[in-house]
Amino acid sequence: DGGITQSPKYLFRKEGQNVTLSCEQNLNHDAMYWYRQDPGQGLRLIYYSQIVNDFQKGDIAEGYSVSREKKESFPLTVTSAQKNPTAFYLCASKAGNNEKLFFGSGTQLSVL
């Protein structure tokens, strides 16, 4: 069940440090998404991108940044401005003409 690869599986962040989560897909999907998952709060949208070199803020974009330089890649940077970064981060993608969203296996980020 490949297609969308997230790395690393586990990541630790020190105070004041920026960290980058990787998301790569080989499904030729146009749209890519980053969600944050906290217990009891479901999946909340951080950023999304419909095409290369374009992206939009989701509901909880503060303290995060993204880039979309290639169709296959949509990395997420958790900056030091994000004061509560501990969460499970899920990347997802879908084809432009299809609503079905497919998820990567996630990255668990924790603060040291």
Add this chain to the structure above:
Amino acid sequence: GENVEQHPSTLSVQEGDSAVIKCTYSDSASNYFPWYKQELGKRPQLIIDIRSNVGEKKDQRIAVTLNKTAKHFSLHITETQPEDSAVYFCAASYEYGNKLVFGAGTILRVKS
């Protein structure tokens, strides 16, 4: 605003019984409603979805019903089995299908 409410937050059923999870959404323009199953530590997997032009869809033991007038939809699982135990998320499309907004999730426990 964009909102999806999901109930109940936890649900325990005896093996063989039925389980029902309900969701409501806020935007009458939403036209795509998927359900995802997430096992502990794993990625959400799409189990069934429905579009606004139909009222019900079935796939073996799983069915989804949609009431567009009331803006609510439900997941029905019949003859539950222990392997159905997981967290289930509903979602609704917003912004012409470019975004999925998720409910907070339901923890389903099937007791054998």
